[in-house]
Amino acid sequence: MARSSFIRQASAEIASDARVAEPAGSAEFAEAVLAGLAATPRSIPSRFLYDETGSALFEEITRLDEYYPTRTEIALLRAHGDEIARCVAEVDTLVEFGSGSSRKTRLLIEALDGLETYVPIDVSETFLAEAAEGLEADFDGLTVTPVVGDFTEPRDLEGVRADRPLGFFSGSTIGNLSHAEARRFLENAAELLGAEGSFLIGVDLQKSLDILIPAYDDPDGVTAAFSLNLLARINRELDGDFDTDRFAHRALYNAREGRIEIYLESLADQTVHVLGQRFTFAEGERIHTENSHKYTVEGFRGLASEAGWKPARVWTDEADLFSLHLLQAA
Structure with missing residues (x-):
């Protein structure tokens, strides 16, 4: 199943009692996304992961065997x-x-x-x-x-x-x-x-990485769907044209800082647009979205x-x- 389809299916199947975050102001979201995509390295604050779909997906993550x-x-x-x-x-x-x-x-x-x-x-x-x-x-x-x-x-x-x-x-x-x-x-x-x-x-x-990494990159792809939903949200709310099938969720451990780092990685050379602005990605280029010390x-x-x-x-x-x-x- 394509990643974009998984996001839609997973969010539709999640229980209705999952927490729903208050939507961030569109101006605040737009400002953070445009600034983050223009920065070097690219980064978008983690709080924007939690729109309605993202909050529901995170509730699903908390029920995974891997997420301790x-x-x-x-x-x-x-x-x-x-x-x-x-x-x-x-x-x-x-x-x-x-x-x-x-x-x-x-x-x-x-x-x-x-x-x-x-x-x-x-x-x-x-x-x-x-x-x-x-x-x-x-x-x-x-x-x-x-x-x-x-x-x-x-x-x-x-x-x-x-x-x-x-x-x-x-x-x-x-x-x-x-x-x-x-x-x-x-x-x-x-x-x-x-x-x-x-x-x-x-x-x-x-703890050991064989426990830590699956907690942030589960084999069923729920964590990946949660992460990639940020790009889908940009498409929905900021007139973006990200192809979520051409980005991948990456969970890496930074031993020096003692933290998991979460990224969205471009799988190809590509160009995307957000609110009429153009952003070019090289294959392997990443957007940082979250740390977990x-x-x-x-x-x-x-x-x-x-x-x-x-x-x-x-x-x-x-x-x-x-x-x-x-x-x-x-």
Whole structure:
């Protein structure tokens, strides 16, 4: 099956409860794509992977056998939820950065006795509204106060009273940030959560490439469809003429930086057009779309300490694939 056909078929077959991201403003998307394609090397920010089709495809990725992070983190939350709750006794407010999988959020809310308020921070107003409605219906006495915005930027809790807040940042999303960006994010979170705050973060660990590479380039091609959907989105929204069958998804490991790097690689010499502008690709030329940094336990604890946190506890699975870090205000 052609890659473009796979994208259409896969997106149509995905369950309707998959997360749908709020569409980025067309001007913002256009500006980022035109600038990224004109740059050397070419690069488009990873946040634009998550339109409706991309978000649905990513939800499908989380269910793949090869993609260990989601199921491993869920297993850690199930196994250690009560212990986490004891470590953060009397938490009254849960602040989630990125407002990720509701499966993980619900496990944590269930474990936190006495929780009064849930504050999800996300750019998607639609997703936040749906999450608020569902959680308030399922958890008696829980007040959900959504905050619309970029969770990586400095902010306050906009009038929410939180005497003992717990931050939650799941899915190893922190791995998408450079080390400098991750440190700034941790510093911002420390200021937001305050002197009585604590922070629970999912962090993916370094591991052998025979496990790591298939997680980002599965044999069924779902990850490739997710990646190539960015080009299909450009075609749909920005009058592009990318032939997605003439590009390939590439997942490469950069040992020096300790990260997976995702690219779209041209399979031939070719010319494409976006919003009337012409871009020429040589065979083998790539568009960078995403990084995913992998940490050691001590490496991440060191980064957290530099950002003003005191590492408290860490939980890992038996195979040391993934970790949950509990940080306390220093």
